Amino acid sequence: MPPRRLEPGYHDGESDSDVDIFDDFGASAKSKGKGKGKAIDRGKKEKGKGTSKEQPYAWEASYTRSWDTVQEDEAGSLQGAVEDLIARGRRRRLLAPAAAIRRTIIRHLILLLDLSSAMMDRDMRPTRFDLMLQYAREFVTEWFDQNPLGQIGVVGMRAGIGERLGEMTGNPQEVLKAISERHKLEPTGEPSLQNAIDMARSSTSHLPTHSSREILIIFGSLTTCDPGNIHETLAECVKDRIRISVVALAAEMKICRELCDKTGGQFGVALNEGHFKDLLFELIPPPAQRATAPNARGGATAPADLMMMGFPTRLPDTSPPSLCVCHSKLKSEGFLCPRCGAKVCDVPTDCDICGLMIVSSPHLARSYHHLFPVKTYQAVTDLDDTPNPSSSCHGCARPFKNAPQQMAGSSGEGMSPLGRYRCPDCHNDFCPECDVFVHDVVHCCPGCGK
Amino acid sequence: MDRASHLSVVVDLSPNHWYLSSTRTQQNARPLSLKSFLSQLLVFLNSHIACKDENTLAVFGALPGRSVMLHSSTNESSGNPFEMADADTYRPFKILDAEVMQTIARHVETLGPSDIKKPVELVGALSKSLCYINRITTASSTQSNEQTAALDPRILILSVSPDQSSSYIPIMNSIFAAQKLKVTIDICKVYGSESVFLQQAAHLTGGSYLHLERADALLQYLTMSFLPPPSIRQLLSVPTQDKIDFRAACFCHKRIVDIGFVCSVCLSIFCQPVPVCSTCRTKFPIKTLQRLNAARPTVATPATTPTVQTALSLPSSNSIKGTNVNGSQSTVQNGSR
Numbered sequence: 001m002p003p004r005r006l007e008p009g010y011h012d013g014e015s016d017s018d019v020d021i022f023d024d025f026g027a028s029a030k031s032k033g034k035g036k037g038k039a040i041d042r043g044k045k046e047k048g049k050g051t052s053k054e055q056p057y058a059w060e061a062s063y064t065r066s067w068d069t070v071q072e073d074e075a076g077s078l079q080g081a082v083e084d085l086i087a088r089g090r091r092r093r094l095l096a097p098a099a100a101i102r103r104t105i106i107r108h109l110i111l112l113l114d115l116s117s118a119m120m121d122r123d124m125r126p127t128r129f130d131l132m133l134q135y136a137r138e139f140v141t142e143w144f145d146q147n148p149l150g151q152i153g154v155v156g157m158r159a160g161i162g163e164r165l166g167e168m169t170g171n172p173q174e175v176l177k178a179i180s181e182r183h184k185l186e187p188t189g190e191p192s193l194q195n196a197i198d199m200a201r202s203s204t205s206h207l208p209t210h211s212s213r214e215i216l217i218i219f220g221s222l223t224t225c226d227p228g229n230i231h232e233t234l235a236e237c238v239k240d241r242i243r244i245s246v247v248a249l250a251a252e253m254k255i256c257r258e259l260c261d262k263t264g265g266q267f268g269v270a271l272n273e274g275h276f277k278d279l280l281f282e283l284i285p286p287p288a289q290r291a292t293a294p295n296a297r298g299g300a301t302a303p304a305d306l307m308m309m310g311f312p313t314r315l316p317d318t319s320p321p322s323l324c325v326c327h328s329k330l331k332s333e334g335f336l337c338p339r340c341g342a343k344v345c346d347v348p349t350d351c352d353i354c355g356l357m358i359v360s361s362p363h364l365a366r367s368y369h370h371l372f373p374v375k376t377y378q379a380v381t382d383l384d385d386t387p388n389p390s391s392s393c394h395g396c397a398r399p400f401k402n403a404p405q406q407m408a409g410s411s412g413e414g415m416s417p418l419g420r421y422r423c424p425d426c427h428n429d430f431c432p433e434c435d436v437f438v439h440d441v442v443h444c445c446p447g448c449g450k
Numbered sequence: 451m452d453r454a455s456h457l458s459v460v461v462d463l464s465p466n467h468w469y470l471s472s473t474r475t476q477q478n479a480r481p482l483s484l485k486s487f488l489s490q491l492l493v494f495l496n497s498h499i500a501c502k503d504e505n506t507l508a509v510f511g512a513l514p515g516r517s518v519m520l521h522s523s524t525n526e527s528s529g530n531p532f533e534m535a536d537a538d539t540y541r542p543f544k545i546l547d548a549e550v551m552q553t554i555a556r557h558v559e560t561l562g563p564s565d566i567k568k569p570v571e572l573v574g575a576l577s578k579s580l581c582y583i584n585r586i587t588t589a590s591s592t593q594s595n596e597q598t599a600a601l602d603p604r605i606l607i608l609s610v611s612p613d614q615s616s617s618y619i620p621i622m623n624s625i626f627a628a629q630k631l632k633v634t635i636d637i638c639k640v641y642g643s644e645s646v647f648l649q650q651a652a653h654l655t656g657g658s659y660l661h662l663e664r665a666d667a668l669l670q671y672l673t674m675s676f677l678p679p680p681s682i683r684q685l686l687s688v689p690t691q692d693k694i695d696f697r698a699a700c701f702c703h704k705r706i707v708d709i710g711f712v713c714s715v716c717l718s719i720f721c722q723p724v725p726v727c728s729t730c731r732t733k734f735p736i737k738t739l740q741r742l743n744a745a746r747p748t749v750a751t752p753a754t755t756p757t758v759q760t761a762l763s764l765p766s767s768n769s770i771k772g773t774n775v776n777g778s779q780s781t782v783q784n785g786s787r
Contacts, residue, residue, distance in 0.1 A: 102715055102730075145630075210714035304715045304732040306723055308742055311697040311708055338708035356709070361698035362654060364717050365622035371716055372619065395581030397519045437584045442577050442627040444620040446517070449573040 103286040103370050104212040106307075107150035108168065109143070110200035111136065111216050113179070115158035116191035118221035118250065124273050128220045128249050129187050131273060136179055136218070139280050144172040146284050146370075148363040149348055154178045155200050159189030160225050162196035168203055170348045191219070193255065194226035194233050201233075201242060210305035213242045214265070216283060219256060220249040230255060237263055243287075247279045286370050310338040310356045312347060325352045335360075369443035375424050377435050379416035389420075395434035395446045423447050454504030455602040455679040456586060458579035459495065461520070462640075463511050463554065464570045465561070467610040471641035471665065482640065482665040490669040491608070492550065496543045497677060499523065506601075508582050509550055510575040513557055514565045517574030520553045521546055524586065570611050573620040579605050580627050587631070602679050604634040604657070609648060610641040615704070618647065625651045634680045638672065640665055649694050656680065658688045701729065711742060 113136065119129040140152060152175045153168035165185070166178025179185070197215065204213040215237075224230070237244060237259075245265035246256040252269050260267035266283065270276035312335035321332040325342045326349070334343045340354040348359040383389045392399045401419050421435040422428065426447035430438065438445060463484075472483035499505050509520040523546075583603045605628065628635055628651075636657040637648040644661060652659035660675055662668065675688045700707050700721035710719040716730040723742040726733050 105717060106714060304713065304727070304734060306720075306727075306734045306738050306742060307712045307714055308745065309710055309712045309719075311710060314694060314696055360696040362622065362625075362650060362696065364698065364712070364719070365619065366626055367717055368619050369623050369626075393581075395578055396585035397522060397578075397582065398585060433585060433588065434581045437581060438577070441584070441630055442580055443623040444573060444577050444627075446574050446577040446581060449571060449577075449617060449620050 103288050105147075105149060105286060105367050105370065106211040107147050107214060107286060108153075108204055108207050108211050109150060109214045109216060110153045110155055110168075110204060111140075111175075111179075111218075112196050112200055113154065113156045113165070113185070113218055114191050114220045114249075115156040115163075115185055115187045116189060116221045117187055118191070119187040121220065121250075124249065124270075124276065129185075130182075131276065132218050132220070132249075133179055133182065133185070135277050135280055137176055138277075139284070140172055140175045140179075142281065143284050144170075144175075147286060148366045149359065153200070153203055155196055155203075156185060157191040157193070157196035158187060160192045160195065162192065162199035164199060164203070170350075171346050173346075190223060190225040191221045192226055193217075193219075193224040193259075194228060194230045197230075197233050197237065197244070197259075201237060201240060204240070204242065208305065208307075210307065212287070213240065215242055215244045216280075217244065217246045217256070217259075218249070218280075219246055219253075222250050222253065224253075224255065234259055234262060245283055247276065249276065286367075307357060310351070310358045311361060312336055312338060312344070312358050314360075315343070374439055374443055374445050376439070377421035377423055377430060380418055380420035380422050380429065381416060383418065383420075390429055393431035393434055394428035395430050395438065398431050398433075400429070400431065453602055453679075453681075454502055454506070455604070456506045456508075456583065457498050458508045458510065458583060458603070458605045459491075460510045460512060460572070460575045460579055460605060460607045461491065462570055462572060462607070462609045462611055463513050463558070464611040465514070465558070465566060467641060471610055478641075480664055480666045482668065486666070487640065487668060488551070488554070490672070492547050493669055494672040494677065495546060495550070497673060499542055499546065500540075501677070506586065507546070508579060510579050511554060511557065512570040512572045512575040514561065514570055515568035516557070516565075517571040517578055518553065518557055519578065519582075521549045522582065569614045569617075572607075572609070572611075573617050573624065576605070576607070576621070576624045577627075580624060580631065580633070583631060583633055602681060603631070604636060604680060606636045606638065606676050607648060607651075608638050608640055609645060610639075612642055613645050613647045615699075621647045621651070625654050628655050636660075636676050638662065638676065640668065646695060650696075653694050658683070660689060 113132065115129075119127065119132065121128050124131045143150065143152065149170070151168045151170045152166075152172075153164075154166035154175060156163045156165045166175055169175060196217075200215050207213060242263060243265045244259045244263045246260050246267050248256055248267070248269045250269075252267075257267050259265070266279075268279040268282075270279055315332065315334050315336065317333050319332050321330045322334075322343055323329065324331055324334055324345050326345050329345075331345065334345055335347050335358065336343055337351040337354065337356060337358055339356045340351060342351055342353040344351065344358060348357070348363050350357055380386075390400075416432075419432055420429040421432065423430070423445050426445065428447035430446075434446075468484045468487075471478065471487075472481050474481045495507060495509065499507055506523045508522040508524075511518045511520045523542075583605075587601055587603065625635065633655065634657040635651045635655040637645070637652045637659040639645060639648065639659070639661040641662075649659050651657070657680070658675060660671060662671055675683075678686060695706075697706050697708065698710060698719050699705060700710055701718045702720050702722075702724070705721050707719065707721045710721060711723050712719055713727040713730065713732060713734075715732045716727060718727055718729040720728075723739050724734070725736075725739060
């Protein structure tokens, strides 16, 4: 259990709740050692880690108090600190490749939840278990929002075995239902990584080659109790191109790190509640496929493929009720499979009768922004070469500041002192808020309509 | 109507289509000119700000090749040039009317002959209105002001021009952004054929889509359907759309397809198996092509074929999954072989 390496140039002191909005993009490009919100309540951590007290703690190396790094300006306002956060979000986006990159759009993920007795630890409030369930729910919702064609299955590990909690499905409601009933998931016994991974692996074995196979393990224990050699399981996963990512709640384990490194996943140890969420949500954007990295990424060598998809006919609410094939319930609304005419309740799904993948066109359209991102706006440093600068933001019509503003310290790079960001295509100026909003939410430049 | 609500109106100001709308033809028995449209629109806008004192309003215009903000109730410029003392008019109405009309006039005058042919910048206007809503909602949440925090934003698009297929992706992106912001998008199609994109916009955001049967009665449609905020509209049973086409058009022939072939890299849709993706130049393995070609007879059958026939001509390819075996599936498999 070596202490975690810290990035030397890391600037500390963000409050965790504020950074979430910046995490939607480019997160896959970041390294797994990203320590966010490192300034944590020390006392609380030590209480929770009573079992490993003799170990040197990673955070002791660079312990900074978050409240010291937030600087108030003369008027006592935190405006400067807030702008610093925006600056960091911008810089992070600049790191992400601006050109259209190849991403894994069709994803299959197995969510592997630790349900061992270690999850009852109270170092995260209220317990690790409750927090995990809560974040897992948010994760599933957000994941389906960004990966509408993906599917998630849920496997739990408790009492030494792997337990299938939810079948692989593309319906967020079913996944949420699988992890909603707390009393059915009550943690007990020892976890077994090998058993659980084997179970997850077997449920992904039937998937087509063009889809990604991923396992996300939320692991709270410091032990694993396996029937055989886990390295063989690891070798099988590498062979099957399954990407394993681990979010550990306790400490780094050698085997977890190895699982991630060998399969091309991300590994992270949650330092506190906010950081736990950040680590989870970093795994939401579709991972980039990298042809140049042999056997590193799970989907790197996965061949492109042509898929047959059916676009269903939607039945209106007023149509005569009929039985659906998925739940055998009498319903009037639904979707008809174009090949076999079966009625399913929700799309996207695979038709239960003929196995055709049924999607609706908005589901495809929802993924397009990953493929055609908006170009990064350039920060305008001076207006000398602009003959007729606009007086207000092109997006929200907020008036621009006239005088250049002093940037606080090192945070100024990539930031415009005038608060203007210019689209390289249509040369319109945008305010910092619209810059973030356009790139994170709208994915479409108001100036050039692309 | 307890809570204040925000309304963003996007007005389609395409000169070509307004000309068509104002001419009397066989199909267009009740013409609506831009002038009478604008006067009815202004009455509607006035009634929105009159409904509640805290109601906010923003008006955007989509002109050929550009999009402009015509009016917004928040950034009231001091030293307003339109401000003329008029004892007979409520001042906010006066400002609103004068500002909208003068901004439209200013921009229409600067339109050159080359601009006329360009398609209207509906996407730009829509994304601008989203930026504006984002601005006022984030501002109100940081101020933690109770009155502005309870904003109920919605967008109303008054459209006259037809869909442009090139703007499909940006429009869909804007719709998803609106969904994320919980903004309702209402569509009022004043003139022209049904717009598939805007139908989807209304459906996906829970708004209503209205195709005017009598365009000259615009004001009545506006006040009855679009003046109450969405929360109240559930009680009023505003007309909704039932038939929304969610089928996709293929990228190769723009044909509407039931079963398409989709590139796993870029999600381009084709109506037949192709060896190379025309969008991203990905080559597909020959094995897939053979397998899909074997499965094609089903695709070739028209969409209107009765379901019995399609079930009988089911391909015995490996696309039938063996995992979910149930009673009905085994019979289908047997029947197909």
